[in-house]
Amino acid sequence: MKLPEKFIKETDSFFARHPEVPSEGFYESFDKIPLHGVRFSRTKTVPSQHEGLIKHIDPTFTALDPVEWCEGGYYLSEDTDDTRKTGRNPLYHAGVFYPQEPSAMLPAQVLSAKPGEIVLDLCAAPGGKACRIGEDLKGKGLLVANEINYERSKALLRNIERSGITNSVILNENPDNIAKRLPGFFDKILIDAPCSGEGMFRRDRSACASYEKYGPESIVPVQRSILDAADIMLREGGEIVYSTCTFCEEEDELMISSFIERHPSYQIIPHPEIKGITHNANGSMRVWPHMNRGDGHFCVHMVKGEKTARQTPISGYVRSNKPLKASERRGFDLAREFLADILTDAGLEEITRIPYTNHSGGVFLIDFDENLFKGLKVCKTGLYIGDSRLTSAGKSVFAPSNSLALTFSKEMIKPDRYLALGFDDPRLERYLKGETIQLMPDDGVTGNGTIVVGIGSAPLGFGKVGGTQIKNMYPKAWRLI
Numbered sequence: 134m135k136l137p138e139k140f141i142k143e144t145d146s147f148f149a150r151h152p153e154v155p156s157e158g159f160y161e162s163f164d165k166i167p168l169h170g171v172r173f174s175r176t177k178t179v180p181s182q183h184e185g186l187i188k189h190i191d192p193t194f195t196a197l198d199p200v201e202w203c204e205g206g207y208y209l210s211e212d213t214d215d216t217r218k219t220g221r222n223p224l225y226h227a228g229v230f231y232p233q234e235p236s237a238m239l240p241a242q243v244l245s246a247k248p249g250e251i252v253l254d255l256c257a258a259p260g261g262k263a264c265r266i267g268e269d270l271k272g273k274g275l276l277v278a279n280e281i282n283y284e285r286s287k288a289l290l291r292n293i294e295r296s297g298i299t300n301s302v303i304l305n306e307n308p309d310n311i312a313k314r315l316p317g318f319f320d321k322i323l324i325d326a327p328c329s330g331e332g333m334f335r336r337d338r339s340a341c342a343s344y345e346k347y348g349p350e351s352i353v354p355v356q357r358s359i360l361d362a363a364d365i366m367l368r369e370g371g372e373i374v375y376s377t378c379t380f381c382e383e384e385d386e387l388m389i390s391s392f393i394e395r396h397p398s399y400q401i402i403p404h405p406e407i408k409g410i411t412h413n414a415n416g417s418m419r420v421w422p423h424m425n426r427g428d429g430h431f432c433v434h435m436v437k438g439e440k441t442a443r444q445t446p447i448s449g450y451v452r453s454n455k456p457l458k459a460s461e462r463r464g465f466d467l468a469r470e471f472l473a474d475i476l477t478d479a480g481l482e483e484i485t486r487i488p489y490t491n492h493s494g495g496v497f498l499i500d501f502d503e504n505l506f507k508g509l510k511v512c513k514t515g516l517y518i519g520d521s522r523l524t525s526a527g528k529s530v531f532a533p534s535n536s537l538a539l540t541f542s543k544e545m546i547k548p549d550r551y552l553a554l555g556f557d558d559p560r561l562e563r564y565l566k567g568e569t570i571q572l573m574p575d576d577g578v579t580g581n582g583t584i585v586v587g588i589g590s591a592p593l594g595f596g597k598v599g600g601t602q603i604k605n606m607y608p609k610a611w612r613l614i
Contacts, residue, residue: 134163134338137345140331147382154411158423166211167336168426170235171219172261173205174296175268177229177542177591183207186229189556190222200426201409203238208426221613223561227591228295228539233261234336236420236427240325240376241265243404243418243434248273249447250320255308255363258285260292262325267298274447275501277319279304279311286512291611293513294536299487299498303512308362314509317368320443324363326356328377328384332429335422349381356384360392370441372402376432385431386417393435402434450501451488464521465489467531468496471519474582480545484537487516495520516540533583535594535608543590549579552586552596552603561588564596567612570603 141160148156171190173183183205188194193210200206209219219225219232241262246252246269254263257278267276278293278301280286286305293301304311329349333340356377363373377384393399403416409426411419417433419425468489472481487498499515506514519533543551552572554561560570564586578584578598586596586603595606 134335135341136160136163136334137341139348140334140344144380147380154421155424159421162422163335165335165422167428168211168235169209169219170200170233170238171207171209171230172200172203172233172238172265173207173230174228174264175205176271176297177227178205180205186224189224190219190230200235200238202407203235203242206233206235206238208235223556223565223588223593224591226295226565226611227588227593228297229588229591231261231264231292231296234428236332236378236425236430237261237325238265239407239410239418239420239430239432240323240374241269243407243432244321244323244372244374246270246274246276246321250274251277251318251443251447251450253277253279253311253319253322253363253366255279255311255322255324255359256281256326257303258282258289260289260296262323263289263301264292264296264298266323267293267296267301270300272300274300274320275450276301277304278302279306279308281305281307290512295539297540299516299540300500302501302506302514304506305510305512308359308366310509312362312365314507315505316365318505319366319371320368321372322363322367322374324359324373324375326359326375326377326384328352328356328379329381330378331380332378332420332422336428349379349383353383353388356388357391360388361395364392364396364437367437368443369398369438370443371437372440373399373435373437374432375435376430378428378430380419380429380431385419385433386413386415389417389433389435390415396437398438399435402436404434450505463529464491464496467521467529468518471531471533471583475547475550475585476541476545477547480541483545484518484540489518490515533595533606535606535611538585538592538594541585541592543587543592546585546592549577550582550584551592552576552578552584553590554586554588556588562613564593564605564607565613567605567607567609569605570596572598572601572603 191209198208246266248271252266257263258280263278280289283305290303330340401416420427420430487500490497496518497515517534518537521529522532563570581598583597585592587593596603
């Protein structure tokens with residue numbers, strides 16, 4: 134492919150300054166087919182299932198090909214198109230896997246969020262890294278996922294809903310505004326910074342045109358501003374992972390050295406234990422397309438001072454249960470009645486152990502004080518489980534959110550309220566297209582009312598049984614076209 138002349142000039146200069154980095158084969162790597170990958174959800178799958186599942190994603194599968202730097206990450210064969218094929222796969226709709234470029238799997242692995250931590254993904258859309266962080270938190274602590282671009286925040290919202298994460302807040306904010314509202318609040322911050330995108334040239338040919346129009350000089354001030362805002366938000370002893378998909382030293386190593394000069398309490402944490410990538414002398418990491426298996430990527434892990442435990446107990450941010458108005462109580466009671474009809478006793482206890490709140494009839498589960506985010510543009514707080522509505526007969530009923538179904542495991546659902554569809558069942562595609570489907574005698578579903586429809590053991594959404602038909606409740610915006 135034809136690369137921008139400015140990029141070639143800058144890259145030649147880089148290799149001349151860094152003879153320790155082999156240059157042979159670098160430019161030729163841009164003519165190779167970019168690798169695709171998937172990362173399996175570790176809340177919805179276990180490793181022993183991955184071989185069987187990936188056969189339904191990769192048409193030429195022969196053996197598992199793990200991404201060395203990501204638990205649950207795998208390479209796909211070269212002729213698997215991760216946008217046209219994996220995005221239509223029922224397992225993707227169920228949140229079982231996320232299609233992700235292999236290099237992009239590195240930053241969240243390095244961040245290594247732990248249950249109970251308060252973590253910010255500052256530039257989160259479309260959401261692959263945020264979903265991985267949510268899995269690592271295991272429902273304990275808080276994930277704040279921010280995206281400054283409103284249209285991109287919609288994709289972020291959908292992917293987090295699909296992943297089944299319950300303890301999240303999604304913001305559509307400028308980093309400076311978050312820093313003013315929440316100074317010293319976060320334990321860990323992931324910054325997958327906007328960059329000149331050099332590492333994306335072979336995957337996205339439009340990235341070359343964007344580079345020629347804007348280039349590193351336009352993005353460097355933005356990156357610097359984002360890092361400085363992150364410093365304000367991070368508590369002492371907290372950690373930042375900064376990453377880009379560019380080779381530009383000014384956006385990578387020099388950006389970090391400049392940041393540490395301004396904020397000398399920071400130290401780089403090296404990760405020699407991570408295999409398959411190139412480790413720099415200063416402790417940062419790179420994925421080179423001619424030396425590693427992935428697109429160009431830079432990643433560095435920093436700690437603010439000495440690692441310390443959080444001084445403010447996380448319980449201090451838990452929302453208090455205020456007395457409920459009758460209208461609010463009714464909404465939650467309807468939700469509980471709905472859930473009790475679908476879930477086992479253990480499943481009901483699991484999903485309702487989180488405190489709830491009510492917004493204009495909508496019922497949300499959230500265990501954090503929403504006042505923390507007052508004054509910020511909030512796209513979603515906690516798990517939206519549905520709302521109460523009036524029927525034409527004037528009866529109040531509960532209308533569930535599809536995101537609720539995606540938080541269930543099969544074990545939480547009563548056996549006769551779950552319809553498991555196989556890959557070879559023609560009803561599966563019809564369900565994902567929003568069509569009415571037929572109930573079969575051997576489906577194991579009994580009685581009328583709302584059920585959960587899934588692909589194998591992974592829930593997809595709701596349906597309403599009436600006789601031998603199942604009325605489709607899959608959201609219009611999510612349906613296959």
